Amino acid sequence: MDVAIVGAGIVGLTTARAIASRRPDLRIALLEKEATVARHQTGSNSGVIHSGIYYKPGSLKAQLTVRGKAELEQFCADHGVPYERCGKVIVATRPEELPQLDMLAKRAADNGVPAERIGVERLRELEPHAAGLGALHVTSTGIVDYPVLCDWLADELEAADHEIRLHTAVTGIAEEDGQVVVATEGDYVTAKVLINCAGLHSDRMANLTPSSRTDIRIMPFRGEYYSLVPARRNLVNNLIYPVPDSRFPFLGVHFTRMVKGGVEAGPNAVPALAREGYRWGDIDRRDLAEILTARSSHILARNYWRTGLGEIHRSLSKRAFVTALQALVPDVRSEDLIRTGAGVRAQAIGPDGALLDDFAFAETARQIHVVNAPSPAATASFAIGRVIADKALERLG
Ligand SMILES: Cc1cc2nc3c(=O)[nH]c(=O)nc-3n(C[C@H](O)[C@H](O)[C@H](O)COP(=O)(O)OP(=O)(O)OC[C@H]3O[C@@H](n4cnc5c(N)ncnc54)[C@H](O)[C@@H]3O)c2cc1C
Structure with a gap:
C-alpha cells in the first residue's frame, strides 16, 4: 500500500478522496473497525453544514470551514x-446577549460569512415561534445527511479500486x-504513509509509536437529542440556536430541522x-480510569464544574x-x-486541561495524526x- 488511513468517518474518507484525486496511481486502504463507514461522530451528528461564523x-477552523463547506455543497x-441551504437564526433571549450578537456579527464579517443582524x-417572519430580543440571520448555513454523503464517498473510492x-x-x-x-486483529498492512483519522481513538493511535506520542488527550463529550413529535414540527421552520457561551466549544442546545425530515432538539454536552x-x-x-486519573481532567473539572453540573442536570x-x-x-x-439518540464528540484537551479549540495534527516522517477534529x-x-493530502504527498515525493 502507498497510504493506509485508520478510520472511515468523513475525515478519513475525504482525505482518501483528496489524495486519490491528485494521485490516482497511489494505492490507498482505509481500515475501519466497524461494519459500515460513518458509524461514530459522523453518523450521529446534527447534520448541519456550518457557515464558519x-x-x-x-x-x-475559520479557514477550512468556509472552504470545506463550498466543496461539500459542490459534491452534493x-x-x-x-x-x-436553509439558513439559521442565532437568538438573543436576554439583554446581556445582545452585545454578544454584535460581536458574532463582526466575527462573521471577519470570516467572510454573510450574516444579518435582525430585529x-x-x-x-423567519421563525414565528421563536422568542428573542434580536437575532443574527445566517443565510448560508445548511443541512445534509452526512452518512448518505459518506456512502457516496466510499462508493467513489471503491470504484477507483x-x-x-x-x-x-x-x-x-x-x-x-x-x-x-x-497491525490489525490477526493481520497487518504495510504502507509508505499512515494517516490516523480515528476520531474518538485518535490519541491512542498516535501513542502507538514513540515518535508520534502526544500529550493531547481525547475527552469524550456526549451530546443527547430529543425529537419533536410530528404534530409539533411546525414550531420550527429551520435552525434556531442560542447565543453560545464563548468559554465553551459547544453551541448550546438548539433546534435543527433534518434534511431527511423531522426536527431534533439538542445536543447537550x-x-x-x-x-x-x-x-x-x-x-x-x-x-473511565484514564478520565478520572488524568491531571488534565482534574483541571478541566475545576474550570468548568458549574457548566458541567448544569449539563449533567439537563441530561438527567x-x-x-x-x-x-x-x-x-x-x-x-x-x-x-421524545428522547432519540446521542453522539459522542472527540474533544481534545491539552496537558494543562485546556479544551483545544482549533483542528490539530501531530506528525512524524511517515505518520500524520489528526488529533483534534471536533465540530465543524x-x-x-x-x-x-x-x-x-498535502502533508501525505509531500512525504511520498
Ligand atoms: C453530537 C455531535 C453533533 C455534531 N454536529 C455537527 C454538525 O452539525 N456539523 C458538523 O460539521 N460537525 C458536527 N459534529 C462534528 C463532526 O461530526 C465530527 O467533527 C466529524 O464527524 C469527525 O469525523 P472523523 O472522521 O474525524 O471521526 P469519526 O466520524 O468518529 O470517525 C472515526 C472513525 O475511526 C474509526 N476507528 C477508531 N478507532 C479505530 C481503530 N483502532 N481501527 C479502525 N478504525 C477505527 C471509528 O470506528 C470511526 O468510524 C458533531 C459531532 C457530534 C458528536
Whole structure:
C-alpha cells in the first residue's frame, strides 16, 4: 500500500478522496473497525453544514470551514446528495446577549460569512415561534445527511479500486525499514504513509509509536437529542440556536430541522463514561480510569464544574432540558419531545486541561495524526482532507 488511513468517518474518507484525486496511481486502504463507514461522530451528528461564523479569524477552523463547506455543497450538487441551504437564526433571549450578537456579527464579517443582524419582527417572519430580543440571520448555513454523503464517498473510492476494509480494527503501528507496519486483529498492512483519522481513538493511535506520542488527550463529550413529535414540527421552520457561551466549544442546545425530515432538539454536552459511551450505562473501565486519573481532567473539572453540573442536570432531567429549549421556543412542551439518540464528540484537551479549540495534527516522517477534529469538522472535511493530502504527498515525493 502507498497510504493506509485508520478510520472511515468523513475525515478519513475525504482525505482518501483528496489524495486519490491528485494521485490516482497511489494505492490507498482505509481500515475501519466497524461494519459500515460513518458509524461514530459522523453518523450521529446534527447534520448541519456550518457557515464558519463562530471561529477565531485566521484559525484553521475559520479557514477550512468556509472552504470545506463550498466543496461539500459542490459534491452534493454533483452527486445528487440531498442538502439544503436553509439558513439559521442565532437568538438573543436576554439583554446581556445582545452585545454578544454584535460581536458574532463582526466575527462573521471577519470570516467572510454573510450574516444579518435582525430585529424581533424579522425573527417572527423567519421563525414565528421563536422568542428573542434580536437575532443574527445566517443565510448560508445548511443541512445534509452526512452518512448518505459518506456512502457516496466510499462508493467513489471503491470504484477507483481503493480498499475500504471494514471490521478491521488497528491494534498496533510500527515504523520498520522505511515503511509503516499497521497491525490489525490477526493481520497487518504495510504502507509508505499512515494517516490516523480515528476520531474518538485518535490519541491512542498516535501513542502507538514513540515518535508520534502526544500529550493531547481525547475527552469524550456526549451530546443527547430529543425529537419533536410530528404534530409539533411546525414550531420550527429551520435552525434556531442560542447565543453560545464563548468559554465553551459547544453551541448550546438548539433546534435543527433534518434534511431527511423531522426536527431534533439538542445536543447537550455531558462527559461520557466511555469513548463510545452513547448512554449513561455505557461504561468502559479503561476509558473511565484514564478520565478520572488524568491531571488534565482534574483541571478541566475545576474550570468548568458549574457548566458541567448544569449539563449533567439537563441530561438527567427532561424538565431541565425542556426549560433550556423553552428559552428559544416558549411553546414547546415536554410532551412534544421524545428522547432519540446521542453522539459522542472527540474533544481534545491539552496537558494543562485546556479544551483545544482549533483542528490539530501531530506528525512524524511517515505518520500524520489528526488529533483534534471536533465540530465543524464534518462541514470542513473536504478542506481538512486537502490539508492532510498535502502533508501525505509531500512525504511520498
Ligand atoms: C453530537 C455531535 C453533533 C455534531 N454536529 C455537527 C454538525 O452539525 N456539523 C458538523 O460539521 N460537525 C458536527 N459534529 C462534528 C463532526 O461530526 C465530527 O467533527 C466529524 O464527524 C469527525 O469525523 P472523523 O472522521 O474525524 O471521526 P469519526 O466520524 O468518529 O470517525 C472515526 C472513525 O475511526 C474509526 N476507528 C477508531 N478507532 C479505530 C481503530 N483502532 N481501527 C479502525 N478504525 C477505527 C471509528 O470506528 C470511526 O468510524 C458533531 C459531532 C457530534 C458528536
